[in-house]
Amino acid sequence: MAECVLCGCCLAGCPLLAATGREELSPRAKALLAGPSKWDAALLRETDVAALTTLCLACGRCEKLCPQGVKVPQLVAAMRAAHPDFRQWLWKQWITRLGPCWSLAARGAALLPESFVPASLGLALKGLKGLRPGGGLDPWLRVTDLPEAAFAAKYADHEVAVFDGCVGRGPRASSWGENARYLLRELGARLIDVKFGCCGSTLGVAGLPGEQRDTRRANIDAWRSAGRPLLAVYCATCVKGLSDYAAPGTDVTELFADAAEAELWTRGMMPLSALLAGARGRVTSGAPDVVGYHQPCHAAQLPGGGDADQALLHGLLNSRLRAPEKSACCGFGGILQLTAPDLSTRVGAACWANLEGAPGSGDALEAAPASVLTGCSGCVMQLSATAPAGVRVGHWLEVIRRD
Amino acid sequence: MTGNLVSALTPAHLRFLEGLFPGEGLVTDPAAMAVYGADSSRRSAMPWAVVRPKGEEQIVELLKWADAERVPLVPRSRGTGMSGGAVPAFGGIVVSCLWMNRVLDVDADDFAAEVEPGVVTAEFQALVQKHRLFYPPDPASIKMSSLGGNVATCAGGMRAVKYGVTREYVLGVRAVLPGGRIVNAGGRTHKNVVGLDLTRLFTGSCGTLGVFTKLTLKLLPLPESSATVLAAFPSLHDCLAGARGVFRAGILPTAMEFLDAKACWAISQIREVPWPKDTTQAVLVLKVDGGRETMAAELSRLERALAPSGPLCLFQGLGPEEEEPLWELRRLVSPAGFHLGVDKLGEDVAVPRGKTAQAVDGFQAIGREFDTHVVCYGHLGDGNTHVNIFYDAKDPDQAARAVKCKEAVFRLTLSLGGTLSGEHGTGITKGPYVSWQLGENERAVMAGIKNVFDPNGILNPGKGWS
Structure with a gap:
């Protein structure tokens, strides 16, 4: 799948971000965490990443706005599949x-x-x-x-x-x-x-x-x-x-x-x-x-x-x-x-x-x-x-x- | 510069923050903080903590405490800046303004509005349009960026050729300075020459002088209608000749944008494009606005003005619905460029308007010299050109050539009397080059001003002019 370039186009469509004002719930945050890590693995606990990343409505609005073709709902589904609990x-x-x-x-x-x-x-x-x-x-x-x-x-x-x-x-x-x-x-x-x-x-x-x-x-x-x-x-x-x-x-x-x-x-x-x-x-x-x-x-x-x-x-x-x-x-x-x-x-x-x-x-x-x-x-x-x-x-x- | 600041938060610091920002107002989990450390420059650094003030009182307390404790703060709203201005590259607490997103007042008689910094620009524009009012600044990020961020970076946009940039629409700024001092710069009047122009100083200061709590913005009457023309040309020079023809015909367009051959190609990789793919070397997009009855006539005027430069094709849009698909193509160019390379150095140099042709020719030649993809597009009407250099950072040779390319672009720009940044700001990506443009005296005056606002240097450290 295409990689997120952090342009932020998705921010305009996310109902979770609009309702909460919490940027960590935005599609960009999910793509950032699910993508190749920019941070030391020791700093980010996998379970925390999984828990946060799966807070998604799967409404697909970000997908329609993404110029790179990043599909955040799919990333989230994969994350959910990888962390059955x-x-x-x-x-x-x-x-x-x-x-x-x-x-x-x-x-x-x-x-x-x-x-x-x-x-x-x-x-x-x-x-x-x-x-x-x-x-x-x-x-x-x-x-x-x-x-x-x-x-x-x-x-x-x-x-x-x-x-x-x-x-x-x-x-x-x-x-x-x-x-x-x-x-x-x-x-x-x-x-x-x-x-x-x-x-x-x-x-x-x-x-x-x-x-x-x-x-x-x-x-x-x-x-x-x-x-x-x-x-x-x-x-x-x-x-x-x-x-x-x-x-x-x-x-x-x-x-x-x-x-x-x-x-x-x-x-x-x-x-x-x-x-x-x-x-x-x-x-x-x-x-x-x-x-x-x-x-x-x-x-x-x-x-x-x-x-x-x-x-x-x-x-x-x-x-x-x-x-x-x-x-x-x-x-x-x-x-x-x-x-x-x-x-x-x-x-x-x-x-x-x-x-x-x-x-x-x-x-x-x-x-x-x-x-x-x-x-x-x-x-x-x-x-x-x-x-x-x-x-x-x-x-x-x-x-x-x-x- | 950051020598007297703390290098990490202590448990006592965190206890203070928990008290001032209860519940969801404080974020300390690294997974949740990660996105607050990044912006559209694709630079990133992990914040020490993230706080979400709901009002000015919390900001006053925060700045009193941070100044006393020497804790760096990095103000942020939507993180769509292109030069890393919101990235806490030198450590610190990120202050997210997303919970301060109320429109406090829209006044159709004063032609003024008061807003909190977290209001999304496009939503504000839509709101004032209902009152038949117009807020012209339109950075490409308009749908996702905020007014606070736009003012902090003095965001530009495509309508600058006719309406100017964000600074022309900031009448007043209310900000909290380190130590908790509240400053009211400017006001609600459209003219004001009492004292020094602190409003202009805040505009474009990249969060280094104070944290905004209220912005007073100037509004215009909403033009009744608008129209757009998109024309493709067989060469960049024909395209620039077309632009000259428009000005010589006495037309001041609302926006005048160009795309070079590589930009056209990149857009064609993600969207169906209307221009002939084989022969198009440049595209010009023009907008005019005014009374509804005059728009059809304005379109014919534009078409006549462009004709002598021999466009390959020409598309017209009358009214927002017809225009939007033409402008959407232009807006997509920034992300589309990633089809040329996975990493990008995004520059936004500006030259005196008459030098644009010479500059773009030079930038393209630099790309050939260093065997690197250089995409040029942007605001032909005001001399501000986006020069995007694409490469693969994993290849050290490509990465080195990209940096050489960028430095050659800067040198050429300055030799033509231009500036390193027309609208993105210097942030961290261009910070090291500021001294190429600004002399020692200018930088010393700026450092003195910064010292008056923020004597301990706690606000957005490392984003300056040294």
């Missing part, structure tokens, strides 16, 4: 055992007395409670026009499978998968049912490359045996996680039969919102007065650039949708919510301040019935856990009405 073990429990049934974990979390919860897990549990059954948003948006013609012209010959990832199948989140399928059927898609697991992105971030490889292989096997259908993905982080299977610079033969199959995977993997681009809708009764939009760090991009979820919601909601001028990280951060909940909370607070400063929203976010919509399951968890009183957070799929 209690936290990694813990997270492995969460995402490999509870992950496939987040909703079950959420139900369990809701029942757990607060006093039994180790302080360091408080925020994570609160996030899970946010996903508990019945915690979702009520539907108030009817989709009136869909781009059926454009879809037919491009994809008439293809079968389509919905990728639910680890969050999309539980009681609260069941509406995500069901509404995604409903919209795709209305669009004219020929749906087939394929059972996928976790996309693996969080496993990689957590420094568990072996587990990540296994879950990726399982997903590719499922896709292959279903005849390599188009994948419609509704979680922004899953879109990123799945496109990383065949990211430029990776050895695709590790996962795919050959480069052609990898290409098929990349071309056939679509954010749901991009397939629905141009849809129009009508708000029904019960809609909140203020609808905020939270842009995930890994926001899925339209083919020509731009956040696919935001573009879709703008078309559906017009001026009712309010988005901050500049997006801010929610602070979920892969595993930071577990490893450093205080930092995660501070980034979350900065994110809410940013949402409340969105043009047109004034201070109405807390005053009127307000909802914040987003397109990433991690962001839904974190924002549910940190939302001000009276504000409800959900995936945009939750507000879709089925007739």
